[in-house]
Amino acid sequence: MDGDLGDFLRSRRARIQPEEVGLPVHGRRRVPGLRREEVAQLAGVSVDYYIRLEQGRGPSVSDAVLDAIARVLRMDETEHAYLRTVARPRGRRERRPAAPRVRPGVQLLLDSMERTPAFVLGRRMDVLAWNALGDAVGGFSRMAPDERNMPRQVFLGPAARDLYPEWAAVAAQTVANLRIGASRYADDAALCALVGELSLKSEDFRRLWADHEVKECAYGVKRVRHPVVGLLTLPYETLTVPADPEQTIVVYTPEPGSETAERLALLGSWESDHAR
Numbered sequence: 001m002d003g004d005l006g007d008f009l010r011s012r013r014a015r016i017q018p019e020e021v022g023l024p025v026h027g028r029r030r031v032p033g034l035r036r037e038e039v040a041q042l043a044g045v046s047v048d049y050y051i052r053l054e055q056g057r058g059p060s061v062s063d064a065v066l067d068a069i070a071r072v073l074r075m076d077e078t079e080h081a082y083l084r085t086v087a088r089p090r091g092r093r094e095r096r097p098a099a100p101r102v103r104p105g106v107q108l109l110l111d112s113m114e115r116t117p118a119f120v121l122g123r124r125m126d127v128l129a130w131n132a133l134g135d136a137v138g139g140f141s142r143m144a145p146d147e148r149n150m151p152r153q154v155f156l157g158p159a160a161r162d163l164y165p166e167w168a169a170v171a172a173q174t175v176a177n178l179r180i181g182a183s184r185y186a187d188d189a190a191l192c193a194l195v196g197e198l199s200l201k202s203e204d205f206r207r208l209w210a211d212h213e214v215k216e217c218a219y220g221v222k223r224v225r226h227p228v229v230g231l232l233t234l235p236y237e238t239l240t241v242p243a244d245p246e247q248t249i250v251v252y253t254p255e256p257g258s259e260t261a262e263r264l265a266l267l268g269s270w271e272s273d274h275a276r
Contacts, residue, residue, distance in 0.1 A: 053065075149194070
């Protein structure tokens with residue numbers, strides 16, 4: 001994923017007009033947003049230094065410089081953290097990472113939440129484990145193992161646009177979250193292959209990936225049109241597994257007594273009867 005730093009900085013420059021940061025505008029500009037020399041001026045670094053940084057040729061960059069660039073380009077906390085990661089990537093590791101495994105205690109925790117859909121995501125947004133109601137909503141047990149991946153389902157799943165009434169928002173959020181993982185685990189060959197596969201097979205993914213948006217799916221609301229019980233409005237919260245920070249527990253938390261909560265209860269009963 002070489003070039004991520006330069007592409008990211010160029011995309012952030014393009015969002016900001018000179019007049020927004022108090023710079024005069026003379027004549028027409030060939031490209032939107034701030035020029036490299038303007039970012040360098042506002043960040044207090046030399047133009048040559050900033051150009052080499054954007055081209056990936058710069059020396060080890062300090063926190064102070066990155067903080068200044070983030071301030072000039074008006075990055076939020078997630079974008080700022082992403083900038084630090086891609087500006088100072090970790091060295092590649094020779095050893096292949098072990099296949100992700102969910103501890104039995106985590107599975108027991110999922111199973112104890114009988115009325116709440118929950119599942120575990122890995123570093124590539126693979127679904128690693130789930131409880132019964134999570135399976136009833138997501139259908140994970142009916143998928144082949146390599147299909148249990150959120151980005152692959154969103155962009156390559158044949159029914160994704162029917163499943164998610166707000167598909168465009170779900171797609172954008174998925175890509176923004178996947179890009180954070182790609183920056184943290186740049187040495188993960190399987191993650192690079194996933195990005196390559198989606199880029200090859202999905203024009204929507206290519207377009208969104210090129211936008212260089214970064215945002216973690218820490219919490220929010222997702223709407224799902226379930227084939228059995230209809231529309232589900234699912235607020236969600238995510239929790240990092242302390243013993244394995246590469247794994248995230250996703251829990252859907254509908255309001256008690258809400259229509260979605262009642263539909264989930266019906267779905268749980270339907271799945272239980274169907275299993276018997």
